[in-house]
Amino acid sequence: MGDEVILLDFWRSIFGMRVRIALAEKGVKYEYKEEDLGNKSPLLLEMNPIHKKIPVLIHNGKPICESLIIVQYIDEVWNSKSALLPSDPYERAQARFWADYIDKKVYDAGRKVWPRKGDEMEASKKEFIEVYKVLEEELGDKPYFGGETFGYVDLALIPFYCWFYAYGTIGNVSLEAECPKLIAWAKRCMQKESVAKSLPDQRKIYGYVLEMKKKRFGSE
């Protein structure tokens, strides 16, 4: 009997996108279940009783939670294809360090850019660009963060790309001008089928952000 793999997810979750990319990289077939986060399913509450968050991977009935932990699990279980983490322990530690930086810095920096006004917005923009510039420096002239092939750090970061259009249009922060190497990297990643099919369209995200902004600040 084959593996039963279920992913509890939500379309615009960057955390869920990581798992979708990892499963696509490995060629794992799975059932996708979209969650309504305003009305969580009994399955989600049962499978992630601690955080009650998506994504959750359910492998043969057993849940794995937290996107980066899920990606590491996928890499270990389906290990005959497309290694995501480096085999060298030091390189592996570095990859984990950068994925952790992305979770600690990039996510919050992005959240601060759009739902603010005036001076507060300017300070957030500066911080946002600084966070990405650190990553641009780490990337250097390599095609991918790990070197020649797409891997763990690329997978942790690339989902943020589908928010870039919204950041640029609403927050007026152009990463294209500030971080050209990073943008070239993102476009390189988007050439990969595993990535392209796992990320929603940038304009769909933009539409969602506009709606949220309207709800918070009215329609000015």
Ligand SMILES: N[C@@H](CCC(=O)N[C@@H](CS)C(=O)NCC(=O)O)C(=O)O
């Ligand atoms: N650290 C978690 C974050 C997951 C997360 O924040 N999921 C959000 C959706 S993007 C969620 O399920 N939110 C529902 C809630 O907070 O009630 C991961 O990496 O998986």
